[in-house]
Amino acid sequence: MSVLRRPYVLFVALFLLVAGCSAGAAEPSSAPGGAAGPESAMWPSESPSALPPTSVAAVPAPPAEIPALGPQTRARIPAEARQAVVVTGDGADSNRSAISVYTRDDTTGWKSVAGPWAAHNGMKGWADHHVAEDLRSPVGVFGLTDAGGRLPDPGALLPYDESRRFAVSGEGFLGEPLDGSFDYVIAINYNRVPGVSPLDRTRPLGDERGGGIWLHVDHGGPTQGCVSLPEDRMTELLRTLDPAKHPVIVMGDATSLGR
Template sequence: MPVRKAALRALTTTLCAALLLAACTEAPPPAPLRGAAGPPGDRDSVPQDRPAPRPQAAWVDRIPGVGPATRAALPAASTQALVVLGETATTNEATAVLYERDAGRRWNRVAGPWPAHNALRGWTADHVAGDLRSPIGVFRVGDAGGRLPDPGSLLPYDQDEEFAVQGTGFAGEPLEGSFDYVIAIDYNRIPGTTPLDKRRPLGAAKGGGVWIHVDHGGPTQACVSLAREVMPELLRALDPAKEPVIVMGPKADIAR
């Protein structure tokens, strides 16, 4: 019996040595094709014809910060959206970004971010005249105008001296020049008319005259304001063929 055990032990040792030698001299597996991905140690299981991943910084399938309920309010044909987000329901400073949707239904940031102002007391889902809050929601934008000549707007543009404004804002800042360029937000107005049209389909109590206009350095009564140099750029970018909209409100509401 001792002789047989010794012989078995010798045979086992020889086999182990042979296997170890084979493992050390075996050619390494071929490297995966460029673009293949997978967890460490599992690369051989990845299909070799998988395309390289798309850079996430350039394209997104959904507009950042816009949740399912807000997305449902976007018109199906709209491929251009100016998204204006405030930090909270009571802040009057916001950030605006212009997005466009491509043929693959992916949204791409094309301009911004730009600092913006909204109404003195923030935002509301039930705007009424004089509440000093900007309305929350998704609204079409299709008409523009201003005191200054058309800077190349793709939207219908009404140059009129009636856009002149005087006085001071809530922080004591001068309002002069605030309406040099304006874009009407289709809240309680008749689309296809000058921003100066004062007809209110929902009634005067629901407010109106909510515009995107030149920033005067402080909060607004209900409008959204952007820097003077931004307004001509935005007017040249908004394209009625893309059925542009503005998505506006505090982050928490728009993310729903």
């Protein structure tokens, strides 16, 4: 090679080197048929793993209901009620039952706050259509607005009528003494006028439908139609039931309440 041709060879080699670098920096091209080539698959913007994850909104749980109550019974509970005393009888003809207390929150629903407590109800069990002297407790949902008793007010939130007229004597169905049964009572708003003393004898449905159905102190045996529970539980109820929360009692045998 002559000396004159060396600059030409160096010029060609320099040109090829520069052209090769600029080609490597070119934008990635697609392979034939629209498929991305090996280089384009390496771009982060096109990588599936780089896409933002799809978020799924959590579905809030529905408000809790009182267990074992059927749709018909639940529908009878007023919308404004925030406290419920639930009395569940062992059977349609049984005089034994259990009591639980519930409170309701607008968001989370009903929650048990006390019980179950052992209780007594009518001697012959329960009745969907209670009448006087049938010795059964009425099935249904009733308001709890008024209280009273022979003993002084233990701290009741409901209006409380202290009176000697709540004194009772004699024997129950099992020969047990009835003394002290009405030391504390809460009137159940079955066939009565709300907002008056439990001693009021006004019967809006008529005398033949019975009345004077109360929650009262248990005397160790069945009742004529009331619901009875131990004295310490009665005082607990009196200090718990708040008229501002519109308390109700839901009562009946398990089958009736499950409807």
